[in-house]
Amino acid sequence: MPERRTFLKALGAGALGAAATGFSTPPARAPSASTNASDPSPPDSAPTNWVWMTPELDVSGEEWRRRFERLRAHNIDAILPQVYTNSAAYYGSDFLPVEGEWLETILPPAKEVGLEVHGWMVSMPCTIPKIVNQHKEWFVVNRNGESAVDNPAYVDYYKFTCPNRPGVQDFIERRVEEITSIDGLDGIHFDYIRFPDVVIAEALQPKYGIVQHEEQAPYDYCYCDVCRSKFERDHGADPYDLEDPTTSTAWRLFRYESITNLVNDRLIPIARENGKAVSAATFPNWEAVRQRWHHWDLDYVHPMLYHNFYHAGANWVRDETRAGIERLRGQGRSTRLYSGLNVGAVAPGGLERLIEKAHEGDASGITLFAAGSMNDALWTAFAEATSKA
Template sequence: MPERRAFLKTLGAGALGAAAAGVSTPPERSPTNATDGDKPSPPESAPTNWVWMGPELDVPEDEWKRRFERLRTHNIDAILPQVYSNSAAYYGSDFLPVEGEWLETILPIAKQAGLEVHGWMISMPCTIPEIVEAHKEWFVVNRNGESAVDAPAYVDYYKFTCPNRPGAQDFIERRVREITSIGGLDGIHFDYIRFPDVIIAEALQPKYGVVQNEEQAPYDYCYCDVCRSMFEEKHGSDPFDLENPPASMEWRLFRYESITNLVNDRLIPIARENDKAVSAATFPNWQSVRQRWHHWDLDYVHPMLYHNFYHAGANWVRDQTRAGIERLRGQGKSTRVYSGLNVGAVAPGGLKRLIEKAHEGGAQGITLFSAGSMNDALWNTFAETTARV
């Protein structure tokens, strides 16, 4: 284990030889102790197009070299490889279960190809048996008083930890600290940094056998003792005593702020200490997951504009991109916005239209979900379209 950690820590400094190879280094960011209301500004140069990548542990290095060179020739500038799922790490972690040392394999190859690498981390859900069994109090509780450990919403892995529980906060922080200490990694990418969906996207409701026209108790989180006492201390009432909890703006804002405070006050400062960029995968229907991401101090944001989940088309992608940018501007944020597209749901012609509409909406680039869903026709369309917009 110490050998693995030493490799990761020294990777960026010496093992890659980035300067000698002609590979650009991560751009500098503004100091984190800015005053007079200044926020760290995004890098002057930044990736244009990104792709999410799930772990593949048995692919040989020569094949990764071929794949990464192909990404570069098809207008991809940065990759988002998953380095932590809800249950295991894909690098040599010192404290998490390790599924495989995938990052150690791909990081130097990707960097030599000229790609930025931002580690994709599942944030709030946790299905590590030792954690679930020993720390049930870390997990969110719904309006029926049921723990996500006992009655997870929709699927079994929806065992979300609570953003207000000190133990859960420390566990997430420790992951962020370890990942952002990895040499050669350009940034950290937060996913599932939210509560469970109180209303799931309409096209997915039949899949899970639900009809949700309002916020229903089994999906409405978090009513744990800590959240309730914090809210009562601030507002003078227990959420359970509210006549109609979903209608309470104070209770809604409390959940929004719970996630925002975790991101801005506890996680982003760790990344900044380690000189890593910060990005997040976010929801267009952010209210339904209590994810007010336009208040976060991110460098990059990747709203998941999976149009098929919402019975929508390319114009919806344009409109959602524009709406997200406007919300960020309203908060004085200069975060760069990349429209996340679900390429598994489109043919080449549809992908072309989605890309064009995303750019009409003001996107500064595209993020593809995911590399495993792309084929030759889609890659050719992506390269041709992104070269023109």
């Protein structure tokens, strides 16, 4: 296990002063006794409401404390600050490009006011020039044989790496090891832990000038030589030799399991060893991104129930919340599910209704996307709605 940097240890030590502030600090977590798929072992004391946060490098620690006190006053228990994007770290990484040491600024005041802090990490996409230039073989290939480096789907940053490549696995493991070694951090939060969308949400299709009624070759991944060889070894056929790869159950399950095995067998054990909780941002239409998250050994899951992406209303949030919980229970999991809401798409009254419907679906709480989209009226609505739950 790599040595922890001195300043990362100091962050944890600084957080110990929280008791003197009059706010309680969530108890430290011990590693889970098991990473068995049927025993995710969520912590006994869990947050109720969360918020995703993107980096702001020009805000002082004092101002962050004021902001965090406001979050606590409005029923937020945990924050998900983005500590790694697809291109840079926002903490003092030993091996990644560093955009700024944001985590070092926000972690002490967040802990002082009693917030849990779970580091939000983009997982599969990578646009670090050194990686892209030196390891093109790491990246996914679509059914047309095109690399995501040369022809990424939808947007330029959709340069996804392949979960079956040993080099990719090691690169992601190293990130998880470094982040979960940070003292004072409560957990790690996986985002983009999937393949590219083979079919994107209906409301987003006009934005890219496409119509998708079925799985189309330019968006169908991964057909790299490693994936094809591994599938052929296990199933006796190259995916290209299948009559119709889009209808092959074995080929579909292979992609699901490629992500699940990476999460369960390689990433979560590292977090558990370092005493950190594990969560993930996931898709309600999980099949479209090969993300069978109800098979993952997570403590918490945050499905992104962005209703406006799917031309849906508040009842859809209730139904998807319920369906996600049922899928988890069907796998014997006690993972807590939080309904992820896109607050940039609603007025205060609409937010209250979404929260009401999420709780009707038995959500453990709410996760807001994102802090930067909230205003005074939305915070008031959020506090009132969550106080009724």
